[in-house]
Amino acid sequence: MKKAGIIMIIGSLLLLGLFKFPLWNIVLGAPQYPDPLGMNIFINGIQGVEEFDLQNIDGLNHYIGMKTIPKPEEMWEFSVFPKVIIGMVILGVVIGFLGFLEKVSYKFFLGWFLLMSILGVLGMYDFNNWLIDYGSNLDPNAIIKVTNPDGTPMSYKPPLIGYQKLLNFDVDSWPHIGGYLMFVGMALTLVAFWLGRKITLKQTTQ
Amino acid sequence: MMKNKFKLSIGLMVAALAFTGCNNSSQTSNKGALGSSAAEKVFVAPGEHDSHYAFLSGGYSGNLTVYGLPSGRMFKEIPVFSQFPTNGYGYSEETKPMLETSFGFVPWDDSHHPDISQTNGELDGRWVFINGNNTPRIARISLTSFETEEIIEVPNSAGNHSSSFITENTEYVVAGTRFSVPVPQRDMSIKDYKGNFKGALTFISVDPEHGHMDIKFQVLMPGFNYDLSHPGRGKSHGWFFFTTYNTEEANSLLEVNASQNDKDFIAAINWKKIEEYVNNGGGTMMPANYAHNLHDEATHTATSTMKKEVRVVNPSEVPGAVYLLPTPKSPHGCDVDPSGEYIVGNGKLSANLTVHSFTKMLDAIENKKFDGDAYGIPILNFEDVLAGSVQQPGLGPLHTEFDGQGNAYTTFFISSEVVKWKLGTWEVLDRKPTYYSVGHLTIPGGNSRKPFGKYMFAMNKITKDRYLPTGPEMEHSAQLYDISGDKMEILLDFPTHGEPHYAAAIPAEIIKSKSKKIYRLDENEHPRKAISEADTKVVRDGKNVHIYMNMIRSHFTPDNIEGVKVGDKVFFHITNLEQDFDVPHGFAMIGARNAELLVSPGQTRTLTWEPQQVGVWPFYCTDFCSALHQEMQGYVRVSPADSDIELSWSLGE
Incomplete structure (x- = not known):
């Protein structure tokens, strides 16, 4: 159970990577942009991959009537997400430490994982809602209006995950280092659960 | 001799x-014919760079x-x-x-x-x-x-x-x-x-x-x-x-x-x-x-x-x-x-x-x-x-x-x-x-x-x-x-x-x-720069008229200017607000007896124009900058020398 506790602590601590590295990354390439424009989505705000990428994305988006990319203070998520992550890290470390001291059951590890998963899915849902709004809530006086074959306005929503072609842009949306560290951390808490369960079962059968 | x-x-x-x-x-061999190996040695494939x-x-x-x-x-x-x-x-x-x-x-x-x-x-x-x-x-x-x-x-x-x-x-x-x-x-x-x-x-x-x-x-x-x-x-x-x-x-x-x-x-x-x-x-x-x-x-x-x-x-x-x-x-x-x-x-x-x-x-x-x-x-x-x-x-x-x-x-x-x-x-x-x-x-x-x-x-x-x-x-x-x-x-x-x-x-x-890609706007110390819309203005100093203008895909700010008179000397001080590689804008004024301007991203340049005739005279961007390049244009109204029309300037009104 000592080993499981340590793995639980390490797994939780990996979430701290989100404060240093982007959670997600969206890259926009086009014939005119051989060096693609890109945005890194951190839990506390959106930054350009290169210094002037956001300004240039906004500059291009004004043609199709998209709103500018939000500043941290324009979205509540960017102040709440860091608190949630810090809370989950503290909770995970405490559970891991108590597990190490064999004060709590391995089931708490699974509990943490499930809570984190629910929060993660809610976060993704929220992020996707923003993408929908960003890509389809367009200025009615936009310079260029593109419609789908059925006459409805085209949405410029970037994919939540994966690749999509939007007009002349190739859009790729994938997790970034912070996101991968979070996934590895969450996976480690599952490992901690599995290991803790194995040891505990062994102890009870003896 | x-x-x-x-x-x-x-x-x-x-x-x-x-x-x-x-x-x-x-x-x-003194033959001018190129061997195929020579052609290969100078071939730089499309998109590749020279050495x-x-x-x-x-x-x-x-x-x-x-x-x-x-x-x-x-x-x-x-x-x-x-x-x-x-x-x-x-x-x-x-x-x-x-x-x-x-x-x-x-x-x-x-x-x-x-x-x-x-x-x-x-x-x-x-x-x-x-x-x-x-x-x-x-x-x-x-x-x-x-x-x-x-x-x-x-x-x-x-x-x-x-x-x-x-x-x-x-x-x-x-x-x-x-x-x-x-x-x-x-x-x-x-x-x-x-x-x-x-x-x-x-x-x-x-x-x-x-x-x-x-x-x-x-x-x-x-x-x-x-x-x-x-x-x-x-x-x-x-x-x-x-x-x-x-x-x-x-x-x-x-x-x-x-x-x-x-x-x-x-x-x-x-x-x-x-x-x-x-x-x-x-x-x-x-x-x-x-x-x-x-x-x-x-x-x-x-x-x-x-x-x-x-x-x-x-x-x-x-x-x-x-x-x-x-x-x-x-x-x-x-x-x-x-x-x-x-x-x-x-x-x-x-x-x-x-x-x-x-x-x-x-x-x-x-x-x-x-x-x-x-x-x-x-x-x-x-x-x-x-x-x-x-x-x-x-x-x-x-x-x-x-x-x-x-x-x-x-x-x-x-x-x-x-x-x-x-x-x-x-x-x-x-x-x-x-x-x-x-x-x-x-x-x-x-x-x-x-x-x-x-x-x-x-x-x-x-x-x-x-x-x-x-x-x-x-x-x-x-x-x-x-x-x-x-x-x-x-x-x-x-x-x-x-x-x-x-x-x-x-x-x-x-x-x-x-090799530089842009000039940084936040390092631009030109005394007559206009790095935001709020900086744009037209100022008369006797016969000299200074137009503080900027440009970004695909408009000039301001693009309608009135109150200029025959006999004035007009200085267009133009800042390119782009911070994107290879997006210069041009500036051309009808009848300019000097040249056009090509302004690099983040740069400020000044063209002098001495209007000779009463009328409404256009200017435009000379460098095909964007899909709306052809819309990137404006007018200067030139009134008679004794006119009392005040200077005014606008964009999108």
Whole structure:
């Protein structure tokens, strides 16, 4: 159970990577942009991959009537997400430490994982809602209006995950280092659960 | 009678040597056909980059062109000494001061010899310098912005030809005068040239951090013509070598009268010694009048300052600083090999190439092996400084470059070829024709301690049938050769712009990553910038109307302006708000009698317009910037001079 506790602590601590590295990354390439424009989505705000990428994305988006990319203070998520992550890290470390001291059951590890998963899915849902709004809530006086074959306005929503072609842009949306560290951390808490369960079962059968 | 005899003897010599030249060249293939392997060697696939930059002087265009090797594609023409309506250089208020001289505004020149800055004798790729030959000037071009940053005029000089060559740590950029002139200039009989005219060799210090140029001293040499020069390097660092012709000091019909002496000189200048002399208060400050023009990247604005004095040094007063090395027959190119030991004097009327030894020169100086003096400057004994000579390599040798493998490559104008020969043994190894009548040649780093070899290109004076004919006036031609093997292989034939004299080339890796993409708006210190909509305004100051305007895809702010009157002088101060690579905007005003503007991202430029007629007059963006480029336009309403319409301006109302 000592080993499981340590793995639980390490797994939780990996979430701290989100404060240093982007959670997600969206890259926009086009014939005119051989060096693609890109945005890194951190839990506390959106930054350009290169210094002037956001300004240039906004500059291009004004043609199709998209709103500018939000500043941290324009979205509540960017102040709440860091608190949630810090809370989950503290909770995970405490559970891991108590597990190490064999004060709590391995089931708490699974509990943490499930809570984190629910929060993660809610976060993704929220992020996707923003993408929908960003890509389809367009200025009615936009310079260029593109419609789908059925006459409805085209949405410029970037994919939540994966690749999509939007007009002349190739859009790729994938997790970034912070996101991968979070996934590895969450996976480690599952490992901690599995290991803790194995040891505990062994102890009870003896 | 004398004259005819002379012409006849030259004619015979040319005929005799042409025969020899033919015999030699028949040993190797002289066919112009390109092998398929040559095509592969110059093929740069679409989207791929060339391996080298080449900077070719523009000659009478006054500019500098940037090419890629091995493709021979031209990437850019950088305006240096000439007004350039393409982007408004020399027309915009910010750049007009760059072309100020003591003669006033001189909007053109004849640019000759680019040279790239060096550190420890190797190309460092920070700046390229080039000389204006006609109105003596030296320019410094940044290799991050690829723009001309500084131009300094050279006083007491005329025909700034033996320039602009730099010492191995870019301590100095050196400018020698082709014409000797009265110093100071004065009203005197031309016939009194001999003994009275002077040839100024100018050492311009280069600030190691910013590159700023300042004349440290001028050596006032005898009234010869100083043709070309090169720095000593390695063991000869601290010396500078100049070829001379017209040591006869003729002032008329030079083609005959300056070709009489069997030998002219290479002047060897120990600049370190003169620098020490000057640092200790040597030389005299003489009144002068010359322009120093500096473009500031932060303010995007050039200023011109007239300097009023220059330090001159009489060489006979600095013992041991200057010596003359006899060199046959009006030498043209003066080239120093990578080790610094050999100084090649390309005697253009000589049948042989003369090579001096630096070691022997020092020895001759030490043992005072002098053969008289000229105006107090010791002449060294020819045999005592001679390292060797290349026997009858061709006709009309002009310039030599080096590959760093112990080989030298010399151009021959009359026999129209490049000859490869070996340093030390002086044997001819190979020869290849050029098309036609080659002047300079360039090997990347060929004027440094570390040539990069691989490529050599020859820049020709005569094109004739090489390309599709384009009327009586044609661009010159250049040929690229692969010199990595024992024999030179011609790879490519490409046209050049203006008249390239010398060129400097450098591996692309050294500079390409440092090439600027934008100017930062947050570093723009132009006093009339408008970096936000709130900064845009129109201000009247008497008859002057200042329009603070900016532009971003795809509009000008403001784009409707009223209250301008006939007789006003309108200044459009335009800031490009883009911070995206390769998104310049243009600005063109109907009836503008100067030029258009091309404004780079983050830059501010000013165009002056003097409206002549009442009406509503349009302006627009000239650079196809975006899908809505054609919509990027506006109007200025011009009212009669006595109108009382107030200034107003707007966007989107």
